[in-house]
Amino acid sequence: MIRPDLGELELFSLLAIQHLGGEALGIAIRDEIHRRTGRRVSVGSGYATLGRLADKGLIRFTILPPEPRRGGRSRRCAQLTPAGTRAIRESTASLRRMLGDLAADSVP
């Protein structure tokens, strides 16, 4: 089942990170959600969502090495934790079971 403590935007963010290879910058996550759902997530709510996920231990922040150019900064990057991966699996499994055949109709 979808874990009750996981909001929609949080689940979307986790999924986006997984799509992006398990590790992503904030902007990439928000763009991914936009691309797939059409939903525009603001910098602020993206930030707040990631913060909540980190609080729950589903992601952790890592620091990328600075970009190799003048003024290049270290960037903060969200990475799925094993708990995060498990949460995706649990949530999507129950979702998939609930959808059953409906999935084919509703997803063009």
Place this chain on the structure above:
Amino acid sequence: MSESPRVPRWAEVLFRLAAPAADVDALLDELSDEIARDIARSGERAAHARLVLEVLRSLIPILTRRAVLTMRTPRPPRTMANRFEILRSDLSYAMRQLRRAPAFTLTVLLAFALGIGANATLFGIVDDLLLRPPAHVHAPKEIVTLAAGTVTEGFEQRSLNYPVFAAIRARNRGFSEVAAAAPVRVPFGRGDHAANLDGLLVSASYFPLLGVAPEIGRFFRDDEDVAPIGAPVAVISHTFWQRQFSGSPAALGATLQLGDRRFTVIGIAPRDFTGLDYTAPDVWLPISSGGAMQFLGKQWTTQSIVTWLRIYARRRAGVPLADAANDAMRLAREAAPDAFFTQSGWSFQARPIMAARGEEHGASVTIAVLLGTMSLIVLLIACANVANLLLARGLRRRREIAVRLALGVSRRRLVEQLLTESVLLAALGGVVAILVAGVGGALVRRLLLGGLALTTGMLDVRTTVFTLALALLVGVFTGIVPALQASRARVYSTITGGGERGGTRRTRGQSALLAVQAALSFVLLLGAGLFGRSLVAIDALRMGVDIDRVLVGSMNLRSIGRPASEADAVFARALEEVTASPGVASAAISATVPFGPTYGTEVGVMGMDSVRHYSAVYNVVTPNYFRTLGTSLLAGRDFSDADRQDTRRVVIIDQKLATRAWAHENPVGRCVRIRADSLPCATVIGVVESVRRQSIFEDSTSFVYLPLTQARSWIAERYIVARAATNPRMVAETVRHAMQTAAPALPFADVHLVKDQPIVLHERLPFRLGATLLGVFGILALLLAAVGVYGVISYDVGQRTREIGLRMAFGARAADVMSLVMRDALRMVAVGGVIGSGVALAGGHLVQPLLYDTSPRDPAVVLGVAFMLLIVATVACLVPAGRAMTVDINAALRAE
């Protein structure tokens, strides 16, 4: 990937304000990514338009997140001990920082000490004069003093008389207790050991009214204060007890020779008790025992024309003051129907003494406001100055701060730390300020407030608390902006941007602060200049008497029960002694003196067919009176020893009367009749310059002078006037001694300069006060501004060493470098000066009433001040400019 675009300043500020400190950088980075993406997709303009929406949409989630974090974060247990530990480490860190830059620390301390000290000084004085209740007095707010007057003219008549007091005391319904008091000079002892004591005649109800208990002994009983002659008992002050009796209890029962009676000491007032005034008298006597010491003679209980007694009362609960005052006036009308202050239209005002005290001692509210404004301006200048220094220091420490930020110190902690530093500085400044206030307060009191020996110590608790609170406030006030600015350091660019060596050029804030300082200094200096000019104008007033050189000596003969007829013999001997004394250029006897009591008469001038009358005041004098005063003889001759009782009657008139009576004709040789037309005619033998009578600002009155030999009985009073050839204050003592020697059996002779007569002192005080204080504050402000300019320019030069080196390598001459350095600073000072003169010109009408014969827009003063400010700023720039000119080109370039 191209360099990420910069986040606009407004967006950065919003994010910094909204986001948790730890996440600000990440958020800004992401916002920057967002902008870059939008620019790539839809161009710069569209991207920035979208940014507004993006930021606004972001704020609520960010704030929510912050709230959640704040509520949830397991705060580092900020227990008391923990907090104290943090404070202690901040303090020791701040101490180390301050010790490492002693010049900076000293400059800031100096600025704070002066700025805060000026305010502490003023607070102490205002507190003493206006705020603090008199010591040992029970419920002082309930005590009022009665003043008579009219609603339109004000209530200025504070001295009343005995019949009025007696009636109010006996029959009033509005007060619970009524008392009366009158200051009096009490002759103490005889001859060479004679002295004058400050006495206060009081009704027996005075001490009970105040609710004070004696240190030892007792106060007066009602049956000791019975008119017309009360018991010879005295209460002495704590100070007098210590001085005269070394604090021995044996003082009780001792006798004092006061005037012509021996008084028994029955009580000693508690220490610091000053009654309702600022200074304690030496001795308190029942009114009825000392009434005759006044000039009223035996009729003191009944006469109602002369006013000499203050009336105090304690409010009765529930009775409105106005009703009580009206009731008192009703009684006063019955008791003294012929007194001028009971005429119709006049009424009493019952004024709480807490309000009345300040007004009466030259410490009027105007002066207090003026002083307050000035010291506040000085404080502002000091703050601007310190803020400037802290800003410069913050810029210099950017690198250190960036490193600390990079190491994970939170910005909040950093601000706390920097604030600790400025507050510590201010607190240290406050401590020095308390010392400044101690010395400054004593000076101001002595120089300007006529030596009011205020009872409270200089370093009392209230002033100390005020000062430290002010210091704290000032510390936060001056530290907050520099601390915020420093903590805003961009970590990365500051650490990596080695080219700038962690430094930046002076900020716009610093330039603005410089201009503000210059403007404020300008205002203060202008004020000082205007008051100074007024004082010069007053000193240049021709008063007909050299107030700085002429001494006036008097003796209270009646107080020791000698008949006035004896006075002439005594004074003739005294005149001989005084004339023969060293340092005395000339001396004379007169019946009154300038700014002393005045006596009016009628002068009849024989016309062609009628007698015209002129009112004039007159004086009775010996030869040399005019020479002694410095009054010029305009025509004719002075009196001489040849003018005797049996020779032709002669008078000398002043210019004013000469012009009024004879216009352009020569009055010498004319005949006038003084007092009554029936008296024999007196010949005018001379015309003298007009002399001021009651005010240094008055239009002079017509004067007639009569020779003492021909008018002995006209006025009973006698004065000795003497002209000092050397230091007047020293000669005063010589004259006093000479007078005392001439009459060993007589009481204390009072000798003082005309300049020190109460009227003259009182009239010159506001100008002296204004000129001196504004002068001192103006110079303080100028010093502070100079320090500010120096500090900023000096810092600037340090930062620009490389640039200056480069310029010189490319052939800039020393003069170019100098103008480069000075141009900016002088421009700021000039801008400040223009603003300051604008403010001063606009507000000039506010000080106009305080000035004498001086326009608040006096061009000479304005230009002079502008010039002075510019000179000082230039001098302050010269040192750093000199350093800039001698920059070692090689060293500067190699440092690159």
